[in-house]
Amino acid sequence: MPVPSSAPTEHKLLRDTVRQKIHEAIMDGTLEPGERLNDDELIAWLGVSRTPIREALSQLARAGLIEMAPNRYTRVTTPDPTEVIEAMQTLGVLFGGVVRLAVPRLGTASRKRILSALDKTITELEAHDVPAVNRDALGVFALYVDECGNENLQRVCQDTMDGLAFRLRLPNLDELLDWDQMTEDFRRLRAATADGDNIAAELATEAIHMLPGEKR
Known part of the structure; x- marks a missing residue:
């Protein structure tokens, strides 16, 4: 029986390139929430045919960055305040495990990099700089994802975390959450990471993301 080739086809590469460009435009704000996407x-923008564009949009819809209704619209997802807690908790389930795995594996350089990113985010939290927190907090946990050593968990996070985090991009996020408590929980995460205490780091991460169960 002929063995299928595992080499990527030109079509797959086009689809992936298109997906990445649209993804970046959504995450950096070039394409705004609610903006309609016309084939x-x-x-004209991407210089490719309709097929890889539609496939890329379908993948981004599965990731939660695009909303599609057949024969009606294709548009950038609009964050909904009623979905904030659910999105936070879903991220917490993922990131709690990531942090627990990552902290014992951190070398000197990677620990320093994560602590620096945490310091920046804590400063933004203290200043109630919501756009900066929306931009940078996800980057903090992406660093833990890179260090967790579990390829399956990394793939799950890479497929889902941007779409979930995008649902938190609300200008009044600090009014929808207990901002002061979240700031304190980020401080706890920093201290636990610095100490190499992965259990305390996991609990702090889950508290940041509104998961119930820990007595404060």
């Missing part, structure tokens, strides 16, 4: 405009 012809995307074709």
Whole structure:
């Protein structure tokens, strides 16, 4: 029986390139929440045919960054305040395990990099700089994902965390959450990471993301 080739096809590479460009445009704000995506405009921008664009949009819809309704619209997801807690808790389930695995594995350089990122985010939290927290807090946990050593968990996080975090991009996020408590929980995460205490780091991460169960 002929063995299928595992080499990527040109079509797959096109789809992946298109997905990455649209993904970046959504995450950096070039494409705004609620903005409609027109196939012809995307074709003109990206210089590719309709097929890889539609496939890329379908993947981004599964990730939660795009909303699609057949024959009605394709648009960038609009964050909904009623979904904040659910998105936070879903991220907490993922990131709690990531942090527990990552902290014991951290070398000097990677620990220093994560602590620096935490310091920046804590400063932004203290200043109630919501756009900066929306931008940088996910980056903090992406560093833990890189260090966790579990490829399956890394793939799950990479497939889902941007779409979930995008749902938190609300200008009044500090009014929807206990901002002061979250700031304190980030401080706890920093201290636990510095000490190499992965259990305390996991609990702090879960508390940041509104998971119930820990007595404070």
